[in-house]
Amino acid sequence: MDEQGKELDPWQFKDGKSLELGCVPRFPLDAPGRPLDYCWAAFSIPVVHERVVQLFERLDVQEVQFLPVRVEGHDSPYFILNALRFIRCIDDARCRRVAYWTPEDEQPEKVGEYRVVSGLRIDPGKVGGAHIFRPWGWPVALIVSGDLKQAMEAEGITGTRFVEV
Numbered sequence: 001m002d003e004q005g006k007e008l009d010p011w012q013f014k015d016g017k018s019l020e021l022g023c024v025p026r027f028p029l030d031a032p033g034r035p036l037d038y039c040w041a042a043f044s045i046p047v048v049h050e051r052v053v054q055l056f057e058r059l060d061v062q063e064v065q066f067l068p069v070r071v072e073g074h075d076s077p078y079f080i081l082n083a084l085r086f087i088r089c090i091d092d093a094r095c096r097r098v099a100y101w102t103p104e105d106e107q108p109e110k111v112g113e114y115r116v117v118s119g120l121r122i123d124p125g126k127v128g129g130a131h132i133f134r135p136w137g138w139p140v141a142l143i144v145s146g147d148l149k150q151a152m153e154a155e156g157i158t159g160t161r162f163v164e165v
Contacts, residue, residue, distance in 0.1 A: 088136040089126040
């Protein structure tokens with residue numbers, strides 16, 4: 001939500017574009033327990049603590065934009081992690097299941113795009129030196145390199161969950 005309580009378009013964080021929000025979004029907190037350094041808001045929007053931003057800056061990770069946010073009940077600085085890179089790298093043959101939107105689905109703007117991806121697998125040969133990105137066609141996934149994963153673990157970043165793809 002913006003400062004007036006109006007909901008922001010959550011899909012804008014899935015476009016891989018640098019954003020100028022014109023406000024500092026506010027997130028209600030609905031999870032009890034201790035604060036995490038990394039968590040997912042609705043629509044797979046990553047929200048991270050300042051510690052994550054500092055780590056990415058030290059590592060000179062360029063593929064992201066950090067947008068300041070307020071998390072209700074917390075004074076610490078938090079940010080939306082806006083991934084700026086998409087890579088066409090999904091390995092359909094190795095995924096458990098993929099399905100595409102078809103004309104029969106009556107959503108012509110989506111025809112040819114992924115409708116389902118389960119058991120996500122990527123072709124590492126298509127990733128190059130990317131440290132963090134979303135796979136083209138399946139923006140709910142956020143993929144990090146092995147080096148970035150190790151750095152986050154070594155830093156003790158809480159709230160992460162890594163699954164090899």
